[in-house]
Amino acid sequence: xxxxxxxxxxxxxxxxxxxxxxxxxxxxxxxxxxxxxxxxxxxxxxxxxxxxxxxxxxxxxxxxxxxxxxxxxxxxxxxxxxxxxxxxxxxxxxxxxxxxxxxxxxxxxxxxxxxxxxxxxxxxxxxxxxxxxxxxxxxxxxxxxxxxxxxxxxxxxxxxxxxxxxxxxxxxxxxxxxxxxxxxxxxxxxxxxxxxxxxxxxxxxxxxxxxxxxxxxxxxxxxxxxxxxxxxxxxxxxxxxxxxxxxxxxxxxxxxxxxxxxxxxxxxxxxxxxxxxxxxxxxxxxxxxxxxxxxxxxxxxxxxxxxxxxxxxxxxxxxxxxxxxxxxxxxxxxxxxxxxxxxxxxxxxxxxxxxxxxxxxxxxxxxxxxxxxxxxxxxxxxxxxxxxxxxxxxxxxxxxxxxxxxxxxxxxxxxxxxxxxxxxxxxxxxxxxxxxxxxxxxxxxxxxxxxxxxxxxxxxxxxxxxxxxxxxxxxxxxxxxxxxxxxxxxxxxxxxxxxxxxxxxxxxxxxxxxxxxxxxxxxxxxxxxxxxxxxxxxxxxxxxxxxxxxxxxxxxxxxxxxxxxxxxxxxxxxxxxxxxxxxxxxxxxxxxxxxxxxxxxxxxxxxxxxxxxxxxxxxxxxxxxxxxxxxxxxxxxxxxxxxxxxxxxxxxxxxxxxxxxxxxxxxxxxxxxxxxxxxxxxxxxxxxxxxxxxxxxxxxxxxxxxxxxxxxxxxxxxxxxxxxxxxxxxxxxxxxxxxxxxxxxxxxxxxxxxxxxxxxxxxxxxxxxxxxxxxxxxxxxxxxxxxx
Amino acid sequence: xxxxxxxxxxxxxxxxxxxxxxxxxxxxxxxxxxxxxxxxxxxxxxxxxxxxxxxxxxxxxxxxxxxxxxxxxxxxxxxxxxxxxxxxxxxxxxxxxxxxxxxxxxxxxxxxxxxxxxxxxxxxxxxxxxx
Numbered sequence: 023x024x025x026x027x028x029x030x031x032x033x034x035x036x037x038x039x040x041x042x043x044x045x046x047x048x049x050x051x052x053x054x055x056x057x058x059x060x061x062x063x064x065x066x067x068x069x070x071x072x073x074x075x076x077x078x079x080x081x082x083x084x085x086x087x088x089x090x091x092x093x094x095x096x097x098x099x100x101x102x103x104x105x106x107x108x109x110x111x112x113x114x115x116x117x118x119x120x121x122x123x124x125x126x127x128x129x130x131x132x133x134x135x136x137x138x139x140x141x142x143x144x145x146x147x148x149x150x151x152x153x154x155x156x157x158x159x160x161x162x163x164x165x166x167x168x169x170x171x172x173x174x175x176x177x178x179x180x181x182x183x184x185x186x187x188x189x190x191x192x193x194x195x196x197x198x199x200x201x202x203x204x205x206x207x208x209x210x211x212x213x214x215x216x217x218x219x220x221x222x223x224x225x226x227x228x229x230x231x232x233x234x235x236x237x238x239x240x241x242x243x244x245x246x247x248x249x250x251x252x253x254x255x256x257x258x259x260x261x262x263x264x265x266x267x268x269x270x271x272x273x274x275x276x277x278x279x280x281x282x283x284x285x286x287x288x289x290x291x292x293x294x295x296x297x298x299x300x301x302x303x304x305x306x307x308x309x310x311x312x313x314x315x316x317x318x319x320x321x322x323x324x325x326x327x328x329x330x331x332x333x334x335x336x337x338x339x340x341x342x343x344x345x346x347x348x349x350x351x352x353x354x355x356x357x358x359x360x361x362x363x364x365x366x367x368x369x370x371x372x373x374x375x376x377x378x379x380x381x382x383x384x385x386x387x388x389x390x391x392x393x394x395x396x397x398x399x400x401x402x403x404x405x406x407x408x409x410x411x412x413x414x415x416x417x418x419x420x421x422x423x424x425x426x427x428x429x430x431x432x433x434x435x436x437x438x439x440x441x442x443x444x445x446x447x448x449x450x451x452x453x454x455x456x457x458x459x460x461x462x463x464x465x466x467x468x469x470x471x472x473x474x475x476x477x478x479x480x481x482x483x484x485x486x487x488x489x490x491x492x493x494x495x496x497x498x499x500x501x502x503x504x505x506x507x508x509x510x511x512x513x514x515x516x517x518x519x520x521x522x523x524x525x526x527x528x529x530x531x532x533x534x535x536x537x538x539x540x541x542x543x544x545x546x547x548x549x550x551x552x553x554x555x556x557x558x559x560x561x562x563x564x565x566x567x568x569x570x571x572x573x574x575x576x577x578x579x580x581x582x583x584x585x586x587x588x589x590x591x592x593x594x595x596x597x598x599x600x601x602x603x604x605x606x607x608x609x610x611x612x613x614x615x616x617x618x619x620x621x622x623x624x625x626x627x628x629x630x631x632x633x634x635x636x637x638x639x640x641x642x643x644x645x646x647x648x649x650x651x652x653x654x655x656x657x658x659x660x661x662x663x664x665x666x667x668x669x670x671x672x673x674x675x676x677x678x679x680x681x682x683x684x685x686x687x688x689x690x691x692x693x694x695x696x697x698x699x700x701x702x703x704x705x706x707x708x709x710x711x712x713x714x715x716x717x718x719x720x721x722x723x724x725x726x727x728x729x730x731x732x733x734x735x736x737x738x739x740x741x742x743x744x745x746x747x748x749x750x751x752x753x754x755x756x757x758x759x760x761x762x763x764x765x766x767x768x769x770x771x772x773x774x775x776x777x778x779x780x781x782x783x784x785x786x787x788x789x790x791x792x793x794x795x796x797x798x799x800x801x802x803x804x805x806x807x808x809x810x
Numbered sequence: 811x812x813x814x815x816x817x818x819x820x821x822x823x824x825x826x827x828x829x830x831x832x833x834x835x836x837x838x839x840x841x842x843x844x845x846x847x848x849x850x851x852x853x854x855x856x857x858x859x860x861x862x863x864x865x866x867x868x869x870x871x872x873x874x875x876x877x878x879x880x881x882x883x884x885x886x887x888x889x890x891x892x893x894x895x896x897x898x899x900x901x902x903x904x905x906x907x908x909x910x911x912x913x914x915x916x917x918x919x920x921x922x923x924x925x926x927x928x929x930x931x932x933x934x935x936x937x938x939x940x941x
Contacts, residue, residue, distance in 0.1 A: 073896050073926035134925070154894035308930065722923060728930035 025506055026655035029580030031757040032608075035538040035548045039695035042531045044272075053272040056227040056244045057304045064229070065094055067290060067303040068149035070139040070156055071312060072131045075385040075723015076179065077162040079131065079138060086155035087141055092148035095297060096156070098139045099128020105292050106258055109285050111349035113356065114502050118189045121182065123348040123388070125289040131160070132180045132347030133385050134725055135312030137285065142293055142301055165385045165723040169321060169344040172382035179383040180347050188345055188355045188381040191500075193364070194439050196374040201336035202327045207414040210325030210338075211791045213403035215772075217319040217344070217717040218710070220392040221735055222528075224274025225305035226314055228287050230294035239266045239291060244273050246281040246526050247565030252558045254283045254351065255291055269557045273528035277707075278391035279314050280528070281567040283351045311728050315390030316717055319344040320359045320399035324366070326407050332415040332422040336374035337367050341400065343381040346388040352503070353391050355381035361396030361499045364439045366404055368486040369448045369661055370426040375438035385723040391567065393707065394768035397488070402712075402793065405483040405773035406780055413784060419482040419777075420456040427452060427484060441498065443486070446661040447687045447749045451484060454747055458683045459665050472785060477670045478680075479782025484663040485770035489688070489762025491568030492654045506653040507563030509578035511540065513586050513646040515632040517610075517625025519544055521579055522554040524563030525571045530764060531696040532566070536575040538692050539758065543583035545607030546624055561649075569660070569762030572692055573753075577652030580757035585648035590627050592639045597622060597630070658753055660761040662686040664705075664774035670782040672804045675797030677713050677779055679742045682771060687749035688763035689756070697763060698746050704767020705744050710736040711768070712775035713794050811924065816917040823907045823914035827882055830907065830916065833872070848872070857890065859928070866928060867893045882907040897926020 047053040084096040102125040112120030126137050139156055143149035166172045166179035166186060175185035202208055229242040239261060245251050248268040256263035273280065286303055293301045305314065321342045327335040341363050345355030360379040367375055412422040427448035428435045434444040459480070468478045488495055496503045510522040521540045525532050533553045541548040554560070563574065588602075590612060595602035598621070600614040613621030630637040631646050638644065665683040670676075684701050691697045714734040718727045727733040752759025772793075779795045788807045792799055819826045829835060833853055837843045842858035851874035858867045870890025877884045888901045903920040 070896065073898055073929075154896075156896070158896055159891075160898070312930075720929075722925070724925055724929045726929065 025651045025653045026755070027581060028755060029543070029584040029757045031539065031542050031576065031580050032545070033542055033690060033758055034545070035541045036690060036692050036758050038538070039693055040534055040538055040548055042534045042696065043537065044527060044531060044533050055224055055272050055274050056229060056242050059229045059242045059271065059302065061229065061231055061300040064300040064302055065142045065144065065297065066146040066149050067140055067142045067293060067301055068146060068153055069137045069286065069303070069309070070153045071309065072127065072134055072136045072138055074131060074160050074162055075134045075165045075167070077131050077160045078129065079127065079158055080161045081159040082139065083157040084139060087152040090148065090152045090155060092144040093141060093152045094144070095142040095293065096139060096152065097126065099124055099126040102126045102289065102292065103128050106288055109258065109283060109288065109351050111351040111354050113354055113500070115189065115500060119183050119187065121180065121348040123285055125285045130181060133387055134723055135309070135387060140289060140293070142297065165721070166383070167385060167719055167721050167723050169342045169382055169384065172344070172384050173342070173380065179385045183383040186383045188349065188383055189360065190378070190380050191360060192378040194375050194377045196336070196376050196438060198327070198336040198338050198374045198376045201374045202325070202338070205327035205335055206330040207411060208325060208327050209407045209410040209414060211403070211407060211789065212321060212323050213406060214321045214792045215318050215399040215402055215711070216794060217316045217386070218392065218715045219311055219314060219316055219717060219733065220277035220279035221310070222275030222277055222279055225307060225310040226280065226284060226286065227304040228290045229300060229302040230291045231300040232295045232298060234298055237265050239295065241266065241268045241291060242271060243268050243287060244280055245270060246273070246276045246528065246567050248526060248558050249524055249562045250352070250565055251283055251287065255288065258288050259291055267558055270526045271556065273526055276528040277393045278317070278395060278567065281391050281565055282315060282353065307730065308728055311717070311733055312725055313387055315350060316346060316387045317390060317392030318358065318398055318711065319389060320362060322400055322403035324403045324407060326411055328411045328415060330415060332411060332417050332425055334370055334372050334426050337372050339363055339366055339377040341377070341379050343379070343389065344384050344386065345381045346386040347383055348388045350388045350390040355389060356500060357391050358389055358396045358399070362400035364499060365397055365441060365486065365488060366400035367437050367439065368441060368443065369428055369446065369484055371428055371432065371435065372438060386719055393704065394765045397769045398711065398772055401483060401485055401769055402773040402776050405481070406777050409481065409777045409781060418461060419480070420452055420461060423452045423482065423484050424449060441657065443659060445751050445753065446486065446659060447751050448484060448661055450749055451661060451663045451685045451687065454685045454749065455482065455663050455665050455683055458745060458747060464667065477672055477782040479668050479670060479778040479780065481666050481774040481777025481779070481781055482663065483770040483773035483777065485661060485766065487569065487660040487763065487766045487769050488657055489569035489660045490573035490654060490658045491564070491570050492657070494654065495568070495657050498657060505564035506651045507574045507578050508561050508649050508651045509575070509582050510560055510647060510649040511579060511582040511586055513544070513590070513628045515629050517546070517550065517623065517628040519546060519551045520554060521551060522560040523575060523578065524558070524561035525555055525575055526566040527555055528566065530571060530700070531693065532571050532575065535572055535692040535696060536579060539576050540579050540583065542758065543580055544587065544624065546610050569764040571764070572760050573654065573658060573756050573762050574652060576757045576760045577654060578650055581650035581652055582648045585650060586646055589631065589643070589646065592642065593630050593637050594622065594627050596639055597637055654755045656755055658755055658761050660688045660763050660766060662766055662770065664767070664771045666771065666774035666778040668775065668778040668782060670779060670800060672786070675801035675804070677795060677800070679709055679740065679775060681742050682744045682774070684744060684746045684767065684771070685749060686746065686763060686766060687751050688766070689753040689761035690750055690759040691748065692760060694748065700764050701746055701767050702744050704765070705771045706736050706741045707768050708771030709740050709775060711794065712772040713796070714740070716794050716796070811922045812920065813922065814919045816915055818910065818913055818915055820913050822912060823882055823909045826914050826916070827879065827907055830905065831884065861928060864927060866895060866897060868899050869893055870899070892926055895927055897924065897928055899924050899928070
């Protein structure tokens, strides 16, 4: 049977805001994270990180560090190079330049914070003290501190990347010149979204144990991709994969930052193997800001041509990704601008499109995935410019979107980049948002506020979200990777249901939502289902990334449940004297279709399978357990939109977000409370990205925002009231009609906030194109306009 | 990062100038600074700096790149390494003395490049003392 088969699930618990079963442990401090793992004889690692942005180590002396009491081991790059060449990240694309990031730099140092040496000691404190005793001489090399310098190619950020060019691609090359020549209006800008960090509350961390008695390598890891990490450990460390177990305890937020194989993870495994004692490495906050992968840094040179009615004639985009010194594994630099370029026109009908993506190496931390990945920055550029186009042709921001979104009569609509859109509620989203906002009343309020010297702005963003990263998705974005996940479903003798999945729980409520899915697959109460997750022994999977947990969960559990249901139907059919295909599962009972009276308890049929051979049909296999894979047949698109209302103080440059409206269509919702939680959390991060957060490097490649005093995360004070409405367009490709939605607010809400700031300042002739829109940038733009 | 400041000495520039150039005499005037060795245009010294809660000791070389005893102008370049912690500091310091009647005005203009803890531990910390 096909891995994309859509199993039947009748929604009953699905759609209900079932309280999250993970919360008692989380809210009372009883959840166990990697940092809580304390094994007998456990040692602690600390890592020496480069204080320079680019250079070479000319001398390194670890004698004093090794001599410190309590230190067990000190390694430099010379020690690791022979054991593991590093994290190699490559894509089979013409012209793509692969990189190998060493576990500890032994030749060239390519960014500040790159690991140079590691100390393993009895305690983290001793290990940190020993770091200070390591003497290093550096030869500094010229630094590539920004994308323009990188493109100029005169100075190399990483001598192994010729001309700093990791990848250049022009996959969509329509001739847009005629459309731009014929346009009633052309809007364009060089819209830059700065570097940010996903900043999970739990930083990265790993504990590794190697037992010589069994040869087993057990790894407790804060990761979203345990199976992938296991396989990569086997390959990069040349270690037998069947002896590796990756355990994910509670993960304290991840947001994409933990969806990589990080060099430190391989390093700690090597240390545990070398020492024969468990080794823990728990990243501190400053390391996390330096090194925990950065995200979002794109410059979109985008232009939109519209006709006199505001209809889009053409888009032209040249996107540069400031990708840092190395490619991350598995995403590479392509995760940002390249992926973004391929969805920048969606959800609109754009008849002509030309785009080029350029990914360059710089002396910065490698760019990695973060909620909304490559899509945040292009959505922001597009939506800011659409608002500008609406002002140019004199129509409302809702009207211009209404005139351009893909409508149901257009399905299936294929974008110029090749993405097929077959379902969604784009027009309804625009209408719904406009009604929620009360658009005319807002404009009147904006006008009267302006007279009092107060600048209000409204920004709209409409989005598609590529959810549930799958083989089709990966191929669309030029990753020649196949992916699938599995789940195992077992019906216990007393009729309870145990599900084992590779989905990682890092706060999304998966244990609850997956239980709702499994409950509906068997028609049993949600309390009768347990979700087992958190190690690689029993399930495989690509990872809990890219809004795929719900979709993959439903697909795998649905298929596995169907295999067990078939056996239960066979027994029940025999006992109820009805054909097996007329047996149904409802409310804890198994009954004949259309005849609820001919029924027996679900638990009784389960018990019969285990303990009553007389009830078994001929040649019955009593394994009440099945494992199934799932990989959807096509890309699953969710959609929706956001509106933000802001007030800009033009004297101080401060922006206050007054209100955010969200419309979400993620198909059939499993748990509306959890969906809304995802939206609210994403809106908070969106406000951070649009207004506050920026990782700033100076011209020497020094990260000058290396504490949370300088890297400004949003707090509760920055997050306004958020009003949410739901539309539900069920997916035909996932059991229950479910779609993903975990990233939606970070795809689209930053654009709404950015567009709102621009709307507030448009009356002054001011446009903000560099984000975050900090007080300094707003102040400079406003005072610059005033001088003209 | 630039630090610029000036001070007034109640003596003539002619009298002040040789003293200002005698690093072994001047260094102790700066809390935390010491010259370990050297003569002529090259010196080895150390400097203890306290930024809020963080204390760092740098050790490195000083080199006079320019000295004009007529115009009372001197330019010194320094490169130092943190003794514990791996940070680096580079500085170019220009000192200019100008007569002001019976006194003199000494202007010091220094341009620092810091890496490691000092650069990273909060721009607020450095900005407070820089200009």
